[in-house]
Amino acid sequence: MAGKNPIRFTDTTLRDGHQSSLATRMRTEDMLGLAERLDNAGFWAIEVWGGATFDVTHRFLGEDPWERLRTLKKFIKKTPLMMLLRGQNLVGYRHYPDDVVDAFVKYTADCGMNVFRVFDALNDIRNFEASFKALQDCKKQGLDVHIQAAVCYSLTQRRMGGEVFTKEYYVDFAKRSEAMGADSFCLKDMAGMVSPYDAFELISALKAAVKIPVEFHTHYTSGQGSMSYLKAIEAGVDIIDTALSPFALRTSQPAIEPILVTVEGTERESAIDLATMIGLGQDLEKVAPKYRDFLDTSKMSIIDTGVLLHQIPGGMYSNLVSQLKQADALDRILEVMEDLPRTRKELGYPPLVTPTSQIVGIQAVQNVLFGRYKMITGEVKGMAYGLYGRTPAPMDKEVQKICLKGYERGEEPISCRAADEIEPELEKAREATKGLAKNIGDVLIYAIYPTTGLRYLKWKYGVEPVPEEVKPIELDRIKMQDDVYNRI
Amino acid sequence: MAGKNPIRFTDTTLRDGHQSSLATRMRTEDMLGLAERLDNAGFWAIEVWGGATFDVTHRFLGEDPWERLRTLKKFIKKTPLMMLLRGQNLVGYRHYPDDVVDAFVKYTADCGMNVFRVFDALNDIRNFEASFKALQDCKKQGLDVHIQAAVCYSLTQRRMGGEVFTKEYYVDFAKRSEAMGADSFCLKDMAGMVSPYDAFELISALKAAVKIPVEFHTHYTSGQGSMSYLKAIEAGVDIIDTALSPFALRTSQPAIEPILVTVEGTERESAIDLATMIGLGQDLEKVAPKYRDFLDTSKMSIIDTGVLLHQIPGGMYSNLVSQLKQADALDRILEVMEDLPRTRKELGYPPLVTPTSQIVGIQAVQNVLFGRYKMITGEVKGMAYGLYGRTPAPMDKEVQKICLKGYERGEEPISCRAADEIEPELEKAREATKGLAKNIGDVLIYAIYPTTGLRYLKWKYGVEPVPEEVKPIELDRIKMQDDVYNRI
Numbered sequence: 014m015a016g017k018n019p020i021r022f023t024d025t026t027l028r029d030g031h032q033s034s035l036a037t038r039m040r041t042e043d044m045l046g047l048a049e050r051l052d053n054a055g056f057w058a059i060e061v062w063g064g065a066t067f068d069v070t071h072r073f074l075g076e077d078p079w080e081r082l083r084t085l086k087k088f089i090k091k092t093p094l095m096m097l098l099r100g101q102n103l104v105g106y107r108h109y110p111d112d113v114v115d116a117f118v119k120y121t122a123d124c125g126m127n128v129f130r131v132f133d134a135l136n137d138i139r140n141f142e143a144s145f146k147a148l149q150d151c152k153k154q155g156l157d158v159h160i161q162a163a164v165c166y167s168l169t170q171r172r173m174g175g176e177v178f179t180k181e182y183y184v185d186f187a188k189r190s191e192a193m194g195a196d197s198f199c200l201k202d203m204a205g206m207v208s209p210y211d212a213f214e215l216i217s218a219l220k221a222a223v224k225i226p227v228e229f230h231t232h233y234t235s236g237q238g239s240m241s242y243l244k245a246i247e248a249g250v251d252i253i254d255t256a257l258s259p260f261a262l263r264t265s266q267p268a269i270e271p272i273l274v275t276v277e278g279t280e281r282e283s284a285i286d287l288a289t290m291i292g293l294g295q296d297l298e299k300v301a302p303k304y305r306d307f308l309d310t311s312k313m314s315i316i317d318t319g320v321l322l323h324q325i326p327g328g329m330y331s332n333l334v335s336q337l338k339q340a341d342a343l344d345r346i347l348e349v350m351e352d353l354p355r356t357r358k359e360l361g362y363p364p365l366v367t368p369t370s371q372i373v374g375i376q377a378v379q380n381v382l383f384g385r386y387k388m389i390t391g392e393v394k395g396m397a398y399g400l401y402g403r404t405p406a407p408m409d410k411e412v413q414k415i416c417l418k419g420y421e422r423g424e425e426p427i428s429c430r431a432a433d434e435i436e437p438e439l440e441k442a443r444e445a446t447k448g449l450a451k452n453i454g455d456v457l458i459y460a461i462y463p464t465t466g467l468r469y470l471k472w473k474y475g476v477e478p479v480p481e482e483v484k485p486i487e488l489d490r491i492k493m494q495d496d497v498y499n500r501i
Numbered sequence: 502m503a504g505k506n507p508i509r510f511t512d513t514t515l516r517d518g519h520q521s522s523l524a525t526r527m528r529t530e531d532m533l534g535l536a537e538r539l540d541n542a543g544f545w546a547i548e549v550w551g552g553a554t555f556d557v558t559h560r561f562l563g564e565d566p567w568e569r570l571r572t573l574k575k576f577i578k579k580t581p582l583m584m585l586l587r588g589q590n591l592v593g594y595r596h597y598p599d600d601v602v603d604a605f606v607k608y609t610a611d612c613g614m615n616v617f618r619v620f621d622a623l624n625d626i627r628n629f630e631a632s633f634k635a636l637q638d639c640k641k642q643g644l645d646v647h648i649q650a651a652v653c654y655s656l657t658q659r660r661m662g663g664e665v666f667t668k669e670y671y672v673d674f675a676k677r678s679e680a681m682g683a684d685s686f687c688l689k690d691m692a693g694m695v696s697p698y699d700a701f702e703l704i705s706a707l708k709a710a711v712k713i714p715v716e717f718h719t720h721y722t723s724g725q726g727s728m729s730y731l732k733a734i735e736a737g738v739d740i741i742d743t744a745l746s747p748f749a750l751r752t753s754q755p756a757i758e759p760i761l762v763t764v765e766g767t768e769r770e771s772a773i774d775l776a777t778m779i780g781l782g783q784d785l786e787k788v789a790p791k792y793r794d795f796l797d798t799s800k801m802s803i804i805d806t807g808v809l810l811h812q813i814p815g816g817m818y819s820n821l822v823s824q825l826k827q828a829d830a831l832d833r834i835l836e837v838m839e840d841l842p843r844t845r846k847e848l849g850y851p852p853l854v855t856p857t858s859q860i861v862g863i864q865a866v867q868n869v870l871f872g873r874y875k876m877i878t879g880e881v882k883g884m885a886y887g888l889y890g891r892t893p894a895p896m897d898k899e900v901q902k903i904c905l906k907g908y909e910r911g912e913e914p915i916s917c918r919a920a921d922e923i924e925p926e927l928e929k930a931r932e933a934t935k936g937l938a939k940n941i942g943d944v945l946i947y948a949i950y951p952t953t954g955l956r957y958l959k960w961k962y963g964v965e966p967v968p969e970e971v972k973p974i975e976l977d978r979i980k981m982q983d984d985v986y987n988r989i
């Protein structure tokens with residue numbers, strides 16, 4: 014029985030759940046057995062799309078991302094569907110022009126998407142403008158869309174505070190989001206670094222500052238996730254993001270089941286039925302073995318304690334290691350780890366999230382291997398120029414000058430909205446896919462991922478055969494592997 | 502820097518950590534690389550012995566359990582060593598006579614054990630008497646021992662309360678423990694069922710009721726473990742039990758690392774160094790692959806949500822399933838799950854812990870398969886007679902009468918301390934091991950485990966060869982397995 018102020022849940026099993034724990038490999042066919050029961054469970058929203066799913070479906074699974082969305086919409090009719098939208102990056106890794114953003118957002122809404130969670134890797138709120146505008150257009154057309162602004166939680170020290178990412182920084186961002194027309198606000202802790210008492214303090218402040226609902230999204234990565242949710246619930250957070258236990262914990266969201274029992278008997282008690290969640294989890298276990306090879310089993314520990322010490326997301330750390338290995342310089346990892354905070358500071362403290370974590374990481378490696386800013390990547394030059402937007406803190410003036418020396422677009426950084434610098438691309442994409450694309454969805458696959466998108470369209474329309482490795486694995490094959498392993 | 506009232510930690514990595522996650526298989530040789538650094542870390546205690554380790558060392562590892570203790574004591578000199586003692590069951594699965602208890606406790610203290618955590622499966626405090634008395638003798642002899650009384654946390658419904666296991670039940674037990682001379686008190690939640698707000702309420706009550714330090718031991722099993730620790734810390738608990746992250750979570754203890762960061766900046770901040778813990782975890786990861794085959798990977802989920810629903814520990818549930826499978830009656834599992842609470846109530850609500858969980862489970866299966874109490878196990882008859890002690894609630898009078906009808910020891914249940922019914926056994930054990938046993942430790946191995954104990958003594962003294970399967974696995978072999986698997 015729900016309490017006076019029940020905590021609401023967004024279920025992430027079908028998006029962030031398998032993206033975080035199984036490299037986004039879950040196929041639509043394996044989602045359908047759960048979809049209707051998820052719809053009836055009483056979630057605030059069900060996250061099913063966006064993030065890496067658009068990339069992985071068409072690249073590795075031979076699935077049409079739009080078809081996945083339309084199919085799920087047939088089964089999930091009552092509960093709002095949610096997607097993660099990387100602001101001007103949409104579901105890709107670079108800034109797209111406004112015409113592509115506009116077409117993408119509107120077609121996604123047409124296919125049945127409801128809650129658009131929009132974030133920007135630099136927390137430059139101007140990078141929300143194009144998608145917010147498109148969403149407001151959708152509303153005017155009577156589409157049932159909900160605009161959620163998300164801020165990336167970032168740290169420059171072990172706990173919240175320091176020079177840049179203060180409580181006031183997030184509160185200010187929330188207020189500006191509300192003023193821009195956001196229907197709700199999300200504290201997005203993609204690396205699982207929010208500490209429980211910081212969650213309490215920050216959620217309390219956010220609740221006091223804005224009228225729109227506040228949602229909290231964290232990952233279990235550092236092992237603090239469920240404790241942070243508990244303190245956020247005590248601070249009055251409206252919605253939290255959880256996954257069914259088989260796809261929860263590790264680097265994914267905290268699991269819903271223990272939280273349901275925890276809040277029983279309090280005013281935050283949820284009406285969601287524990288037995289229903291457990292039944293869904295049992296069914297999820299039945300298909301899970303198909304994806305087990307994507308589970309990271311390299312370590313016994315299921316949490317990443319390193320992230321507590323140096324605030325470097327686990328994925329970023331492994332990237333540094335593999336870069337250094339390629340350069341045959343793994344022995345310099347400690348130097349890189351020391352350089353990294355310095356490079357990050359010089360580059361204006363970008364949050365460490367896709368793609369900024371890669372950009373900062375690669376530059377730190379080059380700073381160590383070749384001397385500081387002797388080699389500068391194109392991405393760092395672009396960031397110095399302003400192509401990704403405004404960094405949370407100003408860049409170091411000297412470093413910025415070095416980065417922009419002889420830069421093709423100009424030596425003076427821009428101060429306008431980044432996308433104002435990008436030419437429209439939609440017409441070119443229509444041209445390039447003429448005779449192959451049958452609708453704007455096809456065109457957008459190409460517009461966002463030209464190489465793998467075009468290859469996918471050829472598979473889709475039978476121009477090229479679908480390769481074996483893209484086809485689903487059968488449970489029989491898993492059983493056979495087990496039998497062989499047990500005989501070794 | 503420690504706060505005003507720092508939370509203290511017992512590290513369980515070398516006992517409950519691997520007992521819970523790796524079937525107790527960690528070998529002494531792999532502990533030694535960590536031992537000195539653990540000793541310097543600032544733990545309240547380090548749990549290294551007791552529980553299942555005595556059984557597994559001599560049975561599966563070909564290791565002398567006493568030798569393990571003496572070896573660890575050489576490396577861990579400053580921090581108190583802790584063991585788990587099953588009251589009159591010592592480190593076995595049945596009640597031993599007082600002479601064996603006395604000799605066991607005293608020899609263990611001689612070998613360097615400090616903190617004896619004593620519990621009883623029925624929470625019959627009279628089953629503490631013999632071991633407490635032996636420990637008090639040790640104190641008189643100047644040995645550095647600490648008596649910790651532990652109560653088994655048990656539930657008859659989803660959350661604390663109901664007819665039997667109320668807050669008052671635990672508080673009363675703590676007061677009686679203190680009066681009996683316990684130096685500290687432990688709330689022992691072996692199935693990981695304490696819910697965070699119940700932890701807050703119960704720990705608050707315990708802290709108000711007794712003067713001795715209160716320790717809280719839980720398991721991550723249900724996914725509530727770290728949240729429960731957080732609320733217990735807020736309620737003023739003195740000590741919590743954690744493991745290094747590689748051997749933490751799953752069915753083991755919560756991990757220490759995220760808790761250290763969580764309490765930073767509060768008055769419960771610990772002086773234990775995070776970087777030291779992470780370094781120890783990294784070294785533990787290096788030996789962990791040797792034991793990976795003991796990790797339960799049958800499910801994707803790393804928590805057991807079923808325990809939230811029906812309060813049946815995961816291990817007990819799998820036992821029920823395998824019993825029913827053997828009887829070719831797996832289709833009756835739901836009936837058994839329904840019968841179980843009824844049978845448990847009739848048997849006086851024993852906590853579901855070794856060995857009572859097995860006793861209750863087997864009887865419930867027989868009740869379903871053959872009719873209620875048509876077949877009665879010897880253990881249930883013994884429990885009805887009082888051989889395990891007093892049950893938390895009285896047994897159902899009718900059921901007790903049926904159980905004792907024609908019982909060999911008598912049809913009237915006893916009301917005295919259970920061990921008063923058991924004849925001394927130590928002299929017989931000395932006789933049986935004559936010519937083989939070289940000290941009281943050897944005799945005790947036989948006294949507690951006659952069959953496997955005698956076999957072990959023969960290995961130890963070269964009377965029989967040590968079989969291959971008892972020898973340690975090398976890391977090279979793990980690498981070879983990986984290579985083969987990757988080629989399948």
Ligand SMILES: [Co+2]
Nearest residue numbers: 029203230232
């Ligand atoms: Co996420």
Ligand SMILES: [Co+2]
Nearest residue numbers: 517691718720
């Ligand atoms: Co335990």
